[in-house]
Amino acid sequence: MRVLIIEDEQKTALYLRKGLTESGFVVDITCEGEEGFFLATTREYDLIILDVMLPGKDGWSIIAGIRQRGKQTPVLFLTARDSVHDRVRGLESGADDYLVKPFSFSELLARVRSILRRGPIRQTEILRIADMEINLVRRRAIRGGQILELTPKEFALLLMMAQRAGEVLSRTLIAEEVWDMNFDSDTNVVDVAIRRLRRKVDDPFENKLIHTIRGVGYVFEER
Numbered sequence: 351m352r353v354l355i356i357e358d359e360q361k362t363a364l365y366l367r368k369g370l371t372e373s374g375f376v377v378d379i380t381c382e383g384e385e386g387f388f389l390a391t392t393r394e395y396d397l398i399i400l401d402v403m404l405p406g407k408d409g410w411s412i413i414a415g416i417r418q419r420g421k422q423t424p425v426l427f428l429t430a431r432d433s434v435h436d437r438v439r440g441l442e443s444g445a446d447d448y449l450v451k452p453f454s455f456s457e458l459l460a461r462v463r464s465i466l467r468r469g470p471i472r473q474t475e476i477l478r479i480a481d482m483e484i485n486l487v488r489r490r491a492i493r494g495g496q497i498l499e500l501t502p503k504e505f506a507l508l509l510m511m512a513q514r515a516g517e518v519l520s521r522t523l524i525a526e527e528v529w530d531m532n533f534d535s536d537t538n539v540v541d542v543a544i545r546r547l548r549r550k551v552d553d554p555f556e557n558k559l560i561h562t563i564r565g566v567g568y569v570f571e572e573r
């Protein structure tokens with residue numbers, strides 16, 4: 351398995367290379383955006399680990415360019431702690447997953463393995479589940495032919511749940527993913543947000559998509 355790391359923070363890049371090499375990967379590193387883009391489009395990799403902020407060419411331009419060239423190499427995006435927006439933008443641009451800095455190596459390795467198991471999947475512009483259509487580019491959700499009037503936060507919550515359809519999502523995970531905050535002390539915030547989202551997404555429709563898993567969290571799926 352060959353991995354390309356495009357990361358300008360030398361410490362992070364070397365730490366990743368060491369860990370991945372020890373885990374049996376062959377690793378190429380570059381700290382510069384243009385060179386990273388060149389390598390990503392001219393060589394074959396099983397995975398690209400891509401930092402957002404880079405000298406030369408940023409992570410978004412790199413991933414957009416890779417996808418424009420029809421390359422489906424899985425991309426794991428590295429984003430800053432407080433930028434949910436970056437992550438959504440990364441996923442929209444065609445990233446397969448993202449990891450928020452700082453992260454532990456075991457976390458990274460788990461993500462890497464899960465992406466490689468999934469194989470290259472084209473990030474589509476439109477996500478369809480049951481009679482729901484979520485347009486990632488226009489940031490709009492339509493259900494049963496009706497546009498759902500969602501706030502940006504509600505849309506982010508819906509998108510996150512839909513992208514992980516079928517997966518049981520704990521309140522803590524939802525809080526971290528959507529608000530990028532730790533609500534350990536008050537996961538009630540999540541319940542309130544889900545209640546509001548349900549009002550728009552599920553209440554007017556017979557077929558419910560958001561389900562409560564008692565004592566655990568929520569799952570988004572067609573039943």
Ligand code: CA
Pocket residue numbers: 357358359401402403404
């Ligand atoms: Ca950087």
